[in-house]
Amino acid sequence: xxxxxxxxxxxxxxxxxxxxxxxxxxxxxxxxxxxxxxxxxxxxxxxxxxxxxxxxxxxxxxxxxxxxxxxxxxxxxxxxxxxxxxxxxxxxxxxxxxxxxxxxxxxxxxxxxxxxxxxxxxxxxxxxxxxxxxxxxxxxxxxxxxxxxxxxxxxxxxxxxxxxxxxxxxxxxxxxxxxxxxxxxxxxxxxxxxxxxxxxxxxxxxxxxxxxxxxxxxxxxxxxxxxxxxxxxxxxxxxxxxxxxxxxxxxxxxxxxxxxxxxxxxxxxxxxxxxxxxxxxxxxxxxxxxx
Amino acid sequence: xxxxxxxxxxxxxxxxxxxxxxxxxxxxxxxxxxxxxxxxxxxxxxxxxxxxxxxxxxxxxxxxxxxxxxxxxxxxxxxxxxxxxxxxxxxxxxxxxxxxxxxxxxxxxxxxxxxxxxxxxxxxxxxxxxxxxxxxxxxxxxxxxxxxxxxxxxxxxxxxxxxxxxxxxxxxxxxxxxxxxxxxxxxxxxxxxxxxxxxxxxxxxxxxxxxxxxxxxxxxxxxxxxxxxxxxxxxxxxxxxxxxxxxxxxxxxxxxxxxxxxxxxxxxxxxxxxxxxxxxxxxxxxxxxxx
Numbered sequence: 001x002x003x004x005x006x007x008x009x010x011x012x013x014x015x016x017x018x019x020x021x022x023x024x025x026x027x028x029x030x031x032x033x034x035x036x037x038x039x040x041x042x043x044x045x046x047x048x049x050x051x052x053x054x055x056x057x058x059x060x061x062x063x064x065x066x067x068x069x070x071x072x073x074x075x076x077x078x079x080x081x082x083x084x085x086x087x088x089x090x091x092x093x094x095x096x097x098x099x100x101x102x103x104x105x106x107x108x109x110x111x112x113x114x115x116x117x118x119x120x121x122x123x124x125x126x127x128x129x130x131x132x133x134x135x136x137x138x139x140x141x142x143x144x145x146x147x148x149x150x151x152x153x154x155x156x157x158x159x160x161x162x163x164x165x166x167x168x169x170x171x172x173x174x175x176x177x178x179x180x181x182x183x184x185x186x187x188x189x190x191x192x193x194x195x196x197x198x199x200x201x202x203x204x205x206x207x208x209x210x211x212x213x214x215x216x217x218x219x220x221x222x223x224x225x226x227x228x229x230x231x232x233x234x235x236x237x238x239x240x241x242x243x244x245x246x247x248x249x250x251x252x253x254x255x256x257x258x259x260x261x262x263x264x265x266x267x268x269x270x271x272x273x274x275x276x277x278x279x280x281x282x283x284x285x286x287x288x289x290x291x
Numbered sequence: 292x293x294x295x296x297x298x299x300x301x302x303x304x305x306x307x308x309x310x311x312x313x314x315x316x317x318x319x320x321x322x323x324x325x326x327x328x329x330x331x332x333x334x335x336x337x338x339x340x341x342x343x344x345x346x347x348x349x350x351x352x353x354x355x356x357x358x359x360x361x362x363x364x365x366x367x368x369x370x371x372x373x374x375x376x377x378x379x380x381x382x383x384x385x386x387x388x389x390x391x392x393x394x395x396x397x398x399x400x401x402x403x404x405x406x407x408x409x410x411x412x413x414x415x416x417x418x419x420x421x422x423x424x425x426x427x428x429x430x431x432x433x434x435x436x437x438x439x440x441x442x443x444x445x446x447x448x449x450x451x452x453x454x455x456x457x458x459x460x461x462x463x464x465x466x467x468x469x470x471x472x473x474x475x476x477x478x479x480x481x482x483x484x485x486x487x488x489x490x491x492x493x494x495x496x497x498x499x500x501x502x503x504x505x506x507x508x509x510x511x512x513x514x515x516x517x518x519x520x521x522x523x524x525x526x527x528x529x530x531x532x533x534x535x536x537x538x539x540x541x542x543x544x545x546x547x548x549x550x551x552x553x554x555x556x557x558x559x560x561x562x563x564x565x566x567x568x569x570x571x572x573x574x575x576x577x578x579x580x581x582x
Contacts, residue, residue, distance in 0.1 A: 216514035223507035
């Protein structure tokens, strides 16, 4: 059955790339904000949402976790990791050797990710920020008469008919961006164009009070059970300074013994624990969509 | 002596608010990206830089810590926390009861932070993203002939001569944004318009390998010394998936015994530890600048 998937728009951003690879046969619905995507799942307007959780260019990853902790209770049902691959692109009319733009457009974070390229190959050429890498590509497409260029992904180059004149201009080879799938129902990943990887369980843990050694005590519940943690992050509670919650990723599926045992032990210590989700991790191996 | 302080521009953003309160008597120099600010300190073009580290609206906080870990070695010399206070503002010509805009402009994260207000009081009115809250205010100032409004901070209202018709429209009372001061020299906070708070020491810790319980072992070095941690965050190394480093904040100044002892113990375990800085924390108590 075809599902409706909400994602953080606009079209042709890295989020669109993620949703297109993970759900190639479903209906993608771009939305304006991360909360809009999550509300749409809660209200049954869509089946699932795909939202950024780590290193996103557009949209704050803090908003995703905070909204799931404070506003809507929806389980995480999948994760997808995409390498951040930025390309330098121009209007096809300008795709000749030696073309020098008067201005380069991109999202501010993309500009920050491609500093070595800008410094070495386009030194002194000013850049201007727009609200997304896709918006930058659109602007280049709509203005063939002026000498401008964009930094964006392959999907944007294809969507707006631009020519990539220099590939992979990002500073770090292994930088990636990560998204989660959030849904109230079963998620069907059939036909996905990604590599299926490990299982993961995400917990939200609130400590009863702020005193030294408490986090250490919390982690011992995982440590003596040999539960490997792949992520730990403290976040302010928004109920006042000094109150924190922790997000912890455990590198296994929710089982019947180990994770429930760790949770009981934490609750006995006075912690509040929520299972945010237990799910499969997928990886996109290249930024170039397969067709 | 007057110092030169680089900050993430444009003018009248929350970063500008932070730098103006912490360094009211110094010269503020807006820059385009977080790396530009840090490079300017390294190259001696400015004395200090103020860059976002937590919950920033404009600029990715990940870029700040990653750049300090991977690219430039500069010590953290201070922290400043500002409550996130967003206001609804219009051109003075439109500051009458019952004015309804055709469009609301702001940064995407600010729109996401004011969803309850937008839903309850401006339902159905479209919004459009611009690259900063200050850019939204500027757009309203420059277009008195069209019916538009902006969401931004008080500094932007003042800078661009707009009228705030509804104050404090953000969803969360206790949400805040945090910045750090980075410098190669002594920082003089004389005359700062903020509340001086606790001391803090930030460490970067790299574990020798990824196996269960190792983070627990690391934290025990702090726990048995009763060193309280106020933040812990794992970040991917960018040298490949699966390699992480940790940023840890300890709630005290770098001393001669406890923190060096913990660091020696961690190094004996095979960890790599860097002291990112030991510094004073400041708090801005209100978003309204004192004059």
